[in-house]
Amino acid sequence: MSNIQIWTLTFIVLSFAVYIFIAWRSRVAETKGFYVAGQGIPTVANGAAIAADWMSAASFISMAGLIAFLGSDGSIYLMGWTGGYVLLALLIAPYLRKWGRFTVPEFVGDRYSELVRTVAAAAAVIISFTYVVGQMNGGGIVFSRFLNIDINGGVVIAAAIIFTYAVLGGMKGITWTQVAQYTVLIIAYLIPAFAVAQAVTGIAIPQISFGQILDELNALSTEFGLDRYTEAFTARPMIDIFLVTLTLMIGTAGLPHVIIRFYTTKTVRGSRYSAFWALLFIGLLYTTAPAVGAFTKFNLLEGVQGRTVDQLPQWIENWRATGLVTINPDATTIESVSNSADAGADLTVNNDILVLASPEIAGLPAPIVGLVAAGGMAAAMSTAAGLLLVISSSVSHDFYFRRFRKHAHDxxxxxxxxxxxxxxxxxxxxxxxxxPAFVAQVVAFAFGMAASSFFPAIVLGIFWKRCNAKGAAAGMITGLALTIAYMIYTLEVFGTPENEHILDISPEAIGAIGAAVNFIVAIVVSKLTSPPPKHLEELVENLRYPAERRTVPTTGSSGNSTGEEA
Amino acid sequence: MAQTDDQGHSPPEGDWRREYWRRNLRLMVILLSIWFIVPFGGGVLFVEQLNQVSFGGYPLGFWIAQQGSIYTFLILILIYAVRMDRLDDKFGVSERDEEGQRR
Structure with a gap:
């Protein structure tokens, strides 16, 4: 066993032991604990749990690598996967917390009708399922590289741990484990990033220092036959960048496993601040990721520049075993680098390994490499657990008990x-x-579906009292149908021939259009049909105010109200 | 989509409700405009023009797309949460226990 493997094993076993311990401490005995953690999670902890839930294997493992090869156009993930939190905080979280039940299909079901509930439950299961596959596979990659366990074995081990705490503790176990997992993953992400920034530029804060290497990186990229790093619209045309970013934002705000995280706070106010803490914790990683992408690409290109094949750095040899780094057999010196096997470059590096390999590429010591492996596992497992909760609650709470056992005991x-x-x-x-396909790609499709189904139905349900069941159902079904149809039309993954993109719109970008269609159809159909019943209008009215109105205003009368706001 | 009419409430009861909701919506619309303009204006539509300007070593458009918009989102949420605390208190709908402490 190599030094790196010993450290990896140490960190993974230690972190797993912590997760199991937390799971045992937070086991639950009632459904409120199982589904919404008894609505007792403090704001900052909930923010950390949201961040861990949110940052998946794709964020941790793939994103910086994708940005490294997309350059400026990698911004779609940075803006797209953070901007949705503004929508969540302003349009969704406080109102759904006020309403205060267990699941997302339950909200649209109560607000609209049983048909909408069933469509929503099915959509929640499909979306979460698409998303969970990438997490399982991401966990498998970590195991296979660092511990030489076969990917399948790695998937089974990761799932067994998640199984323990998700089944024992439900949302409560998942939440507290996620807080621990956030800590592990952010430390694992930041330490190597700071070390690399310090080594390359002498300024340890990567957010500030990666600007200094951009000129050199542009020059190096041109030398290797790649696009200039900071040049916009090299990978995708402008309209596609616009729509993909919008789709990821709207999709974030429509993903059931993200929305239910706001059900677990103690108060409506807590849900607003949870969104702030969540984005702060997410932003720590998301502002570091572009720096990691730039530094890793810089080190990678500089490390192989002008080298002959037998002089290459050791990390390339280590990663060749996984098949994720390949050297063209005809190459003698490395003159071109690519992330796609079809490009026929001298050196091909898969996106997914850049973060995991970045400590090795920068020549950092073995414990840091091991820590990164544990961080990758934490990211994959925390997201998987949140998704599994959505799948199980949609099936049991929104389907089985609604249809077959309406009066079951707790x-x-x-x-x-x-x-x-x-x-x-x-x-x-x-x-x-x-x-079905590589990690980040799979995740991207879940966003299109969430954007075109849930987001419009929920926002209209909260902000427009006149929106009725027929409108919402018609909107969701047309939005989702358009989105899925376009994905099938443009992608081979589903076994159909791959067609040209219409108007340069990629399958990842269609969700924004699906959402717009959903809004329009829902509004038109609602207007043409009769308004919803009175009690639903009252339900919507009540969502708007965090608490019953007190006759005596609190401002001024309570000494610490202003103190707390400062 | 955002319609503010409150039918079916008696005037004194309906007045504060309408006023509270109107202020909430106004704050929301302002913040959402910034939410849209910064990333899509600065980071996508005008990114090439802004890249002509250098900002601490970064082309400005590139910086907005990869750093600036995230900081903007964070500030927007904080402003919303703080302003809504004040609004809730002003209209007496903040969540407090019997002693008036925040729950």
């Missing part, structure tokens, strides 16, 4: 919730072993 509901969770884990393992 104990039965908890048991069925646990069984559904166990089933979801098993299905995720099977899908994780046979993943």
């Amino acid at each position: 104990r039965e509901r908890l048991l069925v919730g646990r069984i559904a969770m166990a089933g979801a884990v098993v299905v995720a393992v099977i899908a994780g072993i046979n993943p």
Whole structure:
């Protein structure tokens, strides 16, 4: 066993032991604990849990690598995967927390109708399932590289740990484990990033210092036959960048596993601040990622510049075993670098390895490499757990008990919730072993579906009292149908021929258009049909005010109200 | 999509409700405009023009797209949360226990 493997094993075993310990401490005995952690999570902890839930294997493992090869156009992920939190904080989180139940399909079901509930439950399962596959596979990559365990074995081990705490503790176990996982993943991400920034520029804060290498990186990129790093619209045309970014933002605000995280706060006010803390914690990684991408690409290009094949750095040899780094057999010196095997470059490096390999590329010591592996696992597992909760709650809470066992006792509901969770884990393992496409790609499709189905239905449900069940159902179905149809039309993944993009719009960008269609159809159909019943209008009215109105205003009368705001 | 009419409430009761909601919506619209203009204006539509300007070593458009918009989002959420605390207190709808402490 190499030094790196020993450290990796140490960090992974230690972090897993912590997760299991937390799971045991936060096991639950009632459905409110299982689904919404008893609505008792403090704001800052909830922010950290949202951040861990949110930052997936794609954020941790793939994103900086994608940015390294996309250059300026990698901004779609940076803006797209953070901008949605503004929508969540302003348009969704406080109102759904005020309403205060368990799931997302439950909100649209109560607000509109049973049909909408069923469509929403099905959409929640499909979206979360698409997303969970990437997490399982991301976890598998970490295991296979660092511990020489076969990817399938890695998936099974990761799933067994998630199984333990998700089934025992439900949302409560998941939340507190996520807080621990956030800590692990952010430390694992920041330490090597700071070390690399210090080594390359002498300024340890990567957000500030990566500007200094951009000129050199542009020059190096041109030398290797790549686009200039800071040049916009080299990978995608402007309209596509615009729509992909918008789709990722709207999709973020429509993803069920993100929305339910705001149900767990103590108050409506807490849900607003949770969004702030969440984005602060997410921003720590998301503002570092472009620096990691730039530095790693810089080190990579500089390290192989003008080298013959037998003089290459050691990390290339280490990673060749995984098949994620390949050298063209005809090459003698490395003159071109690419992330795509089809380009026929002398050196091909897969996006997914750049973060995991960045400590090695920069020549950092073995413990840091091991820490990064544990961080990658934390990112994959925390997101997977949140998704599995959505799948199990949609199946048990929104489907089984609504359709078949309306008057079940709490104990039965908890048991069925646990069984559904166990089933979801098993299905995720099977899908994780046979993943459809590479990690970030799979995740991107979930956003299109979430953007075109949930976001419009929820926002209209909160802000427009006149929106009725027929409108919402018609909107969701047309929005989702358009989005899925375009994905099938443009992608080979589904076994259909790949067609040209219409108007340069890629399948990742279609969600924004799906969402617009959903809004328009929902508004038109609602206007043409009768308004919703009175009690629903009152339900919507009540969402607007955090608490019952007190006759005596609190400002001034309570000494610490102003102190707390400062 | 944002419609503010409150039918079916008696005037004194309806007045504060309408006023509270109107102020909430106004704050929301202002913040959402900034949410849209900074990333899509600075980071996408006018990124090439802004890249002509250098900002601490970064081309400005590139910096907005990869750093600036994230900081903007964070500030927007903080402003919303703080302003809504004040609004809730002003209209007496903040969540407080019997002693008037925040829950």
